Amino acid sequence: MYSIQYHIVWCVKYCHKVLLGDVDTRLKEILNQLATDNDFTISEIESDCDHVHLMIDCSPQHSIPSIIKALKGVSARLLFKEFPQLKKKLWGGNLWNPSYFVATVSEHTEA
Known part of the structure; x- marks a missing residue:
């Protein structure tokens, strides 16, 4: 039995505010x-114009780099395809900043 949760945050390249509306x-x-x-769960998801926050639950077999690669890579490709106007603001073919933040989340806290 396991409970592995991560808080993940990444930003739009150049902090452009493109995560709006549709x-x-x-x-x-x-x-x-x-x-x-990919057999993991996003329990919370929020965005604020130029960055994304996720809370994910996954198994020990999942690695953070592979999860991030799948989420950022596929989402960028599909968003560029479905919203070609994004390419005008984000020249160079990159939607996301290459870095990200990740922290483990615990259900247990000390008093």
């Missing part, structure tokens, strides 16, 4: 579908 809605749909396809 782009934001579609991003969340894509990320949830990718989680389902």
Whole structure:
């Protein structure tokens, strides 16, 4: 039995505020579908114009780099395809900043 949770955050390249309206809605749909396809769960998802926060639950077999690669890579490809106007703001073909933040989340806290 296991309970592995991670808080993950990544930013849009150059901090452009492009995660609005339909782009934001579609991003969340894509990320949830990718989680389902890859056998992990996104328990919380929030975005704020230029960055994404996720809380994920996964098995010990999942590695953070592979999860991040799947989420960022596929979401960028699909969003560029479905919203070609993004390429005008984000020249160079990159939607996401290459770095990310990750922290483990514990259900247990000390008093």
